[in-house]
Amino acid sequence: MPAKTLQTITLDLRGRSSGKVRESWPLAGGRRLFVTTDRLSAFDKVIGVVPHKGQVLNQLAAWWFHRTTDLVANHLIDVPDPNVTIAVEARPLPVEVVVRARLTGSTSTALLPHYLAGERELYGHRLPDGLQPHGLLPEPIITPTTKAAAGNHDEPITETQILDSGLVQPGLWSEISKTALALFQRGQEVAAQAGFVLADTKYEFGLDPSGQLLLIDEVHTPDSSRYWAADTLDARLAAGEAPDGYDKEPVRLALLDCGYDGQGDPPVLANRVWQQTSERYVHLFEQITGTAFEPGAQPAAERIQANLAEALS
Numbered sequence: 001m002p003a004k005t006l007q008t009i010t011l012d013l014r015g016r017s018s019g020k021v022r023e024s025w026p027l028a029g030g031r032r033l034f035v036t037t038d039r040l041s042a043f044d045k046v047i048g049v050v051p052h053k054g055q056v057l058n059q060l061a062a063w064w065f066h067r068t069t070d071l072v073a074n075h076l077i078d079v080p081d082p083n084v085t086i087a088v089e090a091r092p093l094p095v096e097v098v099v100r101a102r103l104t105g106s107t108s109t110a111l112l113p114h115y116l117a118g119e120r121e122l123y124g125h126r127l128p129d130g131l132q133p134h135g136l137l138p139e140p141i142i143t144p145t146t147k148a149a150a151g152n153h154d155e156p157i158t159e160t161q162i163l164d165s166g167l168v169q170p171g172l173w174s175e176i177s178k179t180a181l182a183l184f185q186r187g188q189e190v191a192a193q194a195g196f197v198l199a200d201t202k203y204e205f206g207l208d209p210s211g212q213l214l215l216i217d218e219v220h221t222p223d224s225s226r227y228w229a230a231d232t233l234d235a236r237l238a239a240g241e242a243p244d245g246y247d248k249e250p251v252r253l254a255l256l257d258c259g260y261d262g263q264g265d266p267p268v269l270a271n272r273v274w275q276q277t278s279e280r281y282v283h284l285f286e287q288i289t290g291t292a293f294e295p296g297a298q299p300a301a302e303r304i305q306a307n308l309a310e311a312l313s
Contacts, residue, residue, distance in 0.1 A: 020046050027089075034084065038054045056285045059082055068186060084307065084308065092217075096147050123157075144156075144158070196229065198226070222281050250273075
């Protein structure tokens, strides 16, 4: 691909893929360019904007990618700008892998609402009676969901259904399961050292052109994971309160408090909700990485354009 600035790429919509929170373009040499935005999604739609979110997630995911290569290869090639990732072009697998260590969540795919309704067989797992909201599960479990395709995004699915339907072959699914649990353990260890509890997280995997398993998308970010403050957790649970969350769950709960269930346009939340979410995303980034967050001095579009002109030349 000839040298192009982001402005040129943006105007050339051929091959562009626009997601809820990221834009992407195919590049020459089996690469893909991703640009993160500050949009926040919940209930499978964009529900607002969190300042600095794109930079935080892009840089935090890159930090994790570099520190998990002993467990699994990933699609990261370069981060030429805080909002930009250049990655290996990979074929995403049709299953999202969610690992959970706690009985929590507020959406239809979470464990807690179903457990409180009396269900005990969830995602092919038998959960014991007597578990407390937000409490530990007997052990971390994998709760897969379908990936966006033909309108069946985020539908719960079991390992048996995955294998019987041929979504993923048995040997590959075994590798994915072991890898996801190992990644989650690593995530829990690092989070604990930084003063957080990693309650659950979502992993996405793909295959490169040679068929090698890759970790793709983002990893252990506050959009893909539930992080709780460790120092207040016991007291809050004892008081029957929700954990002190450093992820997007507090925004979901604010919407639910307004009576919103994902249907129609979401209500307008107070500016302080978005600002507090931004502050917590930044704090999580700094605690996990040990690095001060430095937002770009230039407007994002100008900064990205300048950096990409050099990176893609």
